[in-house]
Amino acid sequence: MAVIEVRDLTIEYQLGGHWYPAIHQIDLTIDTGEIHGLVGESGSGKSTLGLALMRYLPANARIASGSIRLDGDDLVAKRPEDMTRIWGEKLSLVPQNPLAALNPSYSIGEQISEITRQHQGLSRKAAWDRAVEMLRQVKIADPHIVARRYPHQLSGGMLQRVTIAMALSTRPRLLVLDEPTTALDVTTQAAILDLFRDLIREQGAAALYISHDLATVAQLCDQITVLYSGEIMSTAKIERIFHAPLHPYTVGLLGSIPRHIEATETRLPTIDGIAPSLTDRGVGCVFASRCPIALERCHQEKPPLEAADQGRSVRCHRWREILAGEVSVITPPQAMIPTVAPREGYVLRAERLDKTFDSPSLFDRLFRRRAASVRAVDQVSLQIRARSTFGLVGESGSGKTTLARAIVALDPADSGELTLLDLPLPRHLDQRGREALCNLQMVFQNPNDTLNPFLTIGQTLGRTIQRLDGRQKTASAIRARVLELLQAVRLPETYADRYPSELSGGEKQRVAIARAFAANPALVVADEPTSSLDVSVQAVILNLLKDLRAEQGASYLLISHDLDVVAYLSDWIAVMYLGQIMETGTPSQVYQTPSHPYTEALVSAIPSPDPSVKRAIVRLEGEVPSPRDLPTGCRFHTRCPRKLGSICEQQAPPMQDAGWGHLIRCHIPIADLITLQTS
Amino acid sequence: MIRYLIRRVILLIATLWVTSMLIFGLTQLLPGDIARLQLGRDASPAQLSAFRERYNLDAPPIEQYIVWLGGFISGQWGVSYSSGNPPVRPLVFDRLENTLRLGVLTLLLSVPLSILLGVLAGLRENSPIDSLISVFSLGVVGLPEFVTGIVLISVFALGLGWLPATSLVRDTYSLGEWLRILILPAITATLVLLGYISRMTRAGVIEELKKAYVRTAILKGLPYRQVILKHVLRNALLPTITVIALSVGWLIGGLIVIENVFNFPGLGVLLVEAVKQKNIPVLQAVVMVIVFFLALSNLIADLLYAALNPRIRLE
Ligand code: SF4
Ligand code: SF4
Numbered sequence: 001m002a003v004i005e006v007r008d009l010t011i012e013y014q015l016g017g018h019w020y021p022a023i024h025q026i027d028l029t030i031d032t033g034e035i036h037g038l039v040g041e042s043g044s045g046k047s048t049l050g051l052a053l054m055r056y057l058p059a060n061a062r063i064a065s066g067s068i069r070l071d072g073d074d075l076v077a078k079r080p081e082d083m084t085r086i087w088g089e090k091l092s093l094v095p096q097n098p099l100a101a102l103n104p105s106y107s108i109g110e111q112i113s114e115i116t117r118q119h120q121g122l123s124r125k126a127a128w129d130r131a132v133e134m135l136r137q138v139k140i141a142d143p144h145i146v147a148r149r150y151p152h153q154l155s156g157g158m159l160q161r162v163t164i165a166m167a168l169s170t171r172p173r174l175l176v177l178d179e180p181t182t183a184l185d186v187t188t189q190a191a192i193l194d195l196f197r198d199l200i201r202e203q204g205a206a207a208l209y210i211s212h213d214l215a216t217v218a219q220l221c222d223q224i225t226v227l228y229s230g231e232i233m234s235t236a237k238i239e240r241i242f243h244a245p246l247h248p249y250t251v252g253l254l255g256s257i258p259r260h261i262e263a264t265e266t267r268l269p270t271i272d273g274i275a276p277s278l279t280d281r282g283v284g285c286v287f288a289s290r291c292p293i294a295l296e297r298c299h300q301e302k303p304p305l306e307a308a309d310q311g312r313s314v315r316c317h318r319w320r321e322i323l324a325g326e327v328s329v330i331t332p333p334q335a336m337i338p339t340v341a342p343r344e345g346y347v348l349r350a351e352r353l354d355k356t357f358d359s360p361s362l363f364d365r366l367f368r369r370r371a372a373s374v375r376a377v378d379q380v381s382l383q384i385r386a387r388s389t390f391g392l393v394g395e396s397g398s399g400k401t402t403l404a405r406a407i408v409a410l411d412p413a414d415s416g417e418l419t420l421l422d423l424p425l426p427r428h429l430d431q432r433g434r435e436a437l438c439n440l441q442m443v444f445q446n447p448n449d450t451l452n453p454f455l456t457i458g459q460t461l462g463r464t465i466q467r468l469d470g471r472q473k474t475a476s477a478i479r480a481r482v483l484e485l486l487q488a489v490r491l492p493e494t495y496a497d498r499y500p501s502e503l504s505g506g507e508k509q510r511v512a513i514a515r516a517f518a519a520n521p522a523l524v525v526a527d528e529p530t531s532s533l534d535v536s537v538q539a540v541i542l543n544l545l546k547d548l549r550a551e552q553g554a555s556y557l558l559i560s561h562d563l564d565v566v567a568y569l570s571d572w573i574a575v576m577y578l579g580q581i582m583e584t585g586t587p588s589q590v591y592q593t594p595s596h597p598y599t600e601a602l603v604s605a606i607p608s609p610d611p612s613v614k615r616a617i618v619r620l621e622g623e624v625p626s627p628r629d630l631p632t633g634c635r636f637h638t639r640c641p642r643k644l645g646s647i648c649e650q651q652a653p654p655m656q657d658a659g660w661g662h663l664i665r666c667h668i669p670i671a672d673l674i675t676l677q678t679s
Numbered sequence: 680m681i682r683y684l685i686r687r688v689i690l691l692i693a694t695l696w697v698t699s700m701l702i703f704g705l706t707q708l709l710p711g712d713i714a715r716l717q718l719g720r721d722a723s724p725a726q727l728s729a730f731r732e733r734y735n736l737d738a739p740p741i742e743q744y745i746v747w748l749g750g751f752i753s754g755q756w757g758v759s760y761s762s763g764n765p766p767v768r769p770l771v772f773d774r775l776e777n778t779l780r781l782g783v784l785t786l787l788l789s790v791p792l793s794i795l796l797g798v799l800a801g802l803r804e805n806s807p808i809d810s811l812i813s814v815f816s817l818g819v820v821g822l823p824e825f826v827t828g829i830v831l832i833s834v835f836a837l838g839l840g841w842l843p844a845t846s847l848v849r850d851t852y853s854l855g856e857w858l859r860i861l862i863l864p865a866i867t868a869t870l871v872l873l874g875y876i877s878r879m880t881r882a883g884v885i886e887e888l889k890k891a892y893v894r895t896a897i898l899k900g901l902p903y904r905q906v907i908l909k910h911v912l913r914n915a916l917l918p919t920i921t922v923i924a925l926s927v928g929w930l931i932g933g934l935i936v937i938e939n940v941f942n943f944p945g946l947g948v949l950l951v952e953a954v955k956q957k958n959i960p961v962l963q964a965v966v967m968v969i970v971f972f973l974a975l976s977n978l979i980a981d982l983l984y985a986a987l988n989p990r991i992r993l994e
């Protein structure tokens with residue numbers, strides 16, 4: 001039975017006095033017990049649509065037409081006062097960023113019990129008990145204690161459980177989950193997804209799961225709707241959309257997800273171009289400007305949303321041809337410029353790097369107290385071969401970013417040796433020569449933070465060229481080099497005169513990469529270079545990094561929380577946990593048995609975009625311990641599913657050699673690991 | 680929290696100590712010979728040396744400072760230079776009491792009113808009400824205190840004759856009589872504070888309304904009133920508390936102008952007199968008291984802020 005039924009819904013935004021449709025003629029039905037995935041890239045309108053289902057709109061938006069029926073009752077006609085009886089009672093939201101979505105000034109228990117007091121008239125005491133009970137249901141240990149905590153005292157994963165407890169406490173009819181796992185680590189995300197699945201089924205609620213991530217949708221949802229520029233591109237049962245996508249956009253999205261099984265000598269299929277803006281949608285298919293198989297007709301005539309086979313619907317003029325296999329959307333995988341095999345010798349060697357953060361306050365000094373210090377990087381050694389990519393994977397708190405910052409001397413290491421191109425590299429920035437600066441460059445996660453908004457792209461690149469090149473250069477020489485760099489990162493020359501605000505996120509990241517390559521570096525440290533980008537854009541950047549490596553002969557130290565991204569680009573991988581490297585080897589060594597119990601859990605937590613893939617499930621218990629208070633013995637023992645016993649708590653495990661340079665830091669002998677992990 | 684408290688108290692003491700050095704150092708820099716300045720050109724050498732003896736002026740500055748500071752801490756604030764040599768402490772305390780009366784009344788008037796106006800304006804950002812309140816509060820902030828003071832005097836005291844123009848204070852005054860004297864200066868001070876506090880409140884409300892937790896509260900189905908009163912104001916008023924506490928300090932010291940316009944016998948008038956007469960013992964004491972209240976209200980503001988803010992309280 002349909003819990004929510006949306007018909008012909010159009011939502012408009014007001015911009016400069018005009019109303020523009022942001023959500024266009026949407027039909028959507030969600031039945032009891034169904035989890036419906038709503039997928040789209042940033043700007044597709046997925047969050048607007050999700051909140052509109054709750055009859056909640058931003059101040060500058062309006063419902064232009066259509067109906068939203070909740071159990072047959074049309075919400076569009078309702079006034080906000082009437083909605084207070086439905087919000088929280090029948091419709092609940094699990095928000096994107098739980099820390100921001102909770103009031104910092106009230107305890108968790110208070111914020112959960114508020115709802116049941118309002119809607120079910122429970123007394124303060126009864127509502128509190130119910131809140132504690134809900135916390136128990138979302139598998140929070142010690143719910144009594146957590147109920148008295150404040151939001152800032154809990155981790156992201158815990159907070160997301162809290163918002164779920166809050167949303168479910170009135171047994172709502174429909175749950176809207178707005179990118180609820182985006183900010184979480186993979187292992188936490190896996191646990192949260194399990195929880196969603198169980199609780200939503202158990203309560204018989206319906207749910208709309210909004211996400212940009214096809215893989216999590218595949219693992220959680222029954223039905224999926226793909227949104228692009230505010231229009232539905234296709235709707236289908238989850239299995240169909242993944243195994244035989246009908247719409248060119250869906251095909252492109254699925255293709256652009258890096259998977260470690262792929263041959264690394266091919267490039268990722270990408271969707272070029274950017275989505276049309278709100279004010280300029282054109283008359284034809286909204287996807288036409290990026291569609292690889294667009295016809296003349298596509299630019300003139302908007303395709304209708306048509307029913308295809310097996311209850312699917314699709315909005316494309318050519319779906320019949322795609323279904324019949326007469327036209328292929330994905331251009332056959334292009335071979336990469338063959339990567340040159342890594343050269344002998346190393347660009348960078350790091351020996352036993354240490355970085356401890358301690359910030360003794362005035363008070364500590366006055367009372368001669370030892371401040372709690374954070375060992376962010378603990379005796380880490382690594383070697384990066386020339387012309388290769390070294391991938392560093394870890395979740396938040398693993399110390400991977402600290403390690404990168406220590407190498408480029410943004411936060412110099414406390415001790416340890418660094419060698420760059422066989423020359424000693426001082427730990428502190430002011431002791432490094434210009435040569436070293438040129439050879440060692442960094443690309444940051446968020447290009448917005450590193451590009452000066454008041455300089456054109458040409459000026460930004462020009463300054464870097466000038467600064468890194470000791471000799472005075474003529475303006476025309478600099479200009480020539482700027483254009484060369486733009487070309488290298490596949491941006492048109494006209495971009496030299498644009499400002500960062502005129503560029504999309506992916507384009508800005510390309511500029512940041514161009515800047516890193518300004519002085520022909522030997523090593524580029526890239527810290528989560530794609531994690532703020534949409535998947536289709538991420539694919540473009542990953543391809544670009546791969547091409548540049550071949551063309552410019554540079555090496556990378558690539559840092560990411562995403563094992564698949566790292567594996568796609570790397571020749572060698574290190575997995576970090578709480579400041580130590582737990583395992584290191586080639587991508588296939590790391591993905592296959594034997595592997596470190598932590599890597600095993602990490603790999604099994606990665607959601608696959610293919611819903612039929614059910615990996616052997618290893619779930620981690622609990623939270624990453626605080627680096628202020630490191631576990632004794634093996635750092636992973638508090639969460640290790642394969643823990644041996646007291647030896648793991650008392651003795652630091654040895655680095656064991658599993659052959660071919662593949663190292664695993666664990667007490668379990670390699671042979672036993674293989675038996676355990678293959679059974 | 681205890682740690683925090685201790686740290687803040689240490690800071691308060693340090694502030695006072697630095698102030699004491701500054702004020703003592705500055706009075707040392709006064710040009711001319713204090714004894715001669717006080718006693719006049721005709722004073723005999725004997726009179727001069729007696730004066731110096733009495734106020735310990737011949738000792739080296741460091742020793743003078745230590746003696747003065749020691750006396751100050753132990754409550755021996757010395758005697759004034761002015762005729763009859765009245766002791767400084769009762770004099771300052773007397774005036775402080777008057778100023779505190781004025782300050783408390785001002786806060787009672789200005790705080791509720793300006794919070795109300797600020798919240799109204801913030802909830803209806805860019806509406807006619809908001810514009811009206813903004814024009815009003817910015818207008819009164821722009822007016823100097825002596826202008827509002829004089830206008831109020833001319834209208835209510837000289838014109839309508841409802842209230843006294845100057846403030847003669849007797850110990851025997853009843854509450855009603857006190858109010859008659861205090862009301863005009865208090866309104867003048869209120870008008871100045873109103874602008875600051877209401878702008879701050881408005882900004883706080885507007886900022887909090889944009890936060891995601893407000894949407895959460897609305898989507899919990901809480902009534903609008905509860906969303907605003909319980910969720911928004913709880914956070915929006917936090918910075919306002921700081922502003923209020925800072926204005927308490929301002930009231931104690933900065934009422935100088937208003938007190939002088941109304942000739943109100945408070946610390947401000949005493950300070951101006953002491954400066955005019957180069958009456959150093961009084962000057963030093965008044966400045967120390969003012970700085971003490973400034974620092975104290977800062978401390979209270981920070982503690983209140985911390986107590987109401989779990990992110991700090993639970994550190
Ligand atoms: S209608 Fe045309 S442009 Fe649009 S998706 Fe289909 S083929 Fe591509
Ligand atoms: S040493 Fe023990 S706790 Fe650590 S990973 Fe190996 S089995 Fe797990």
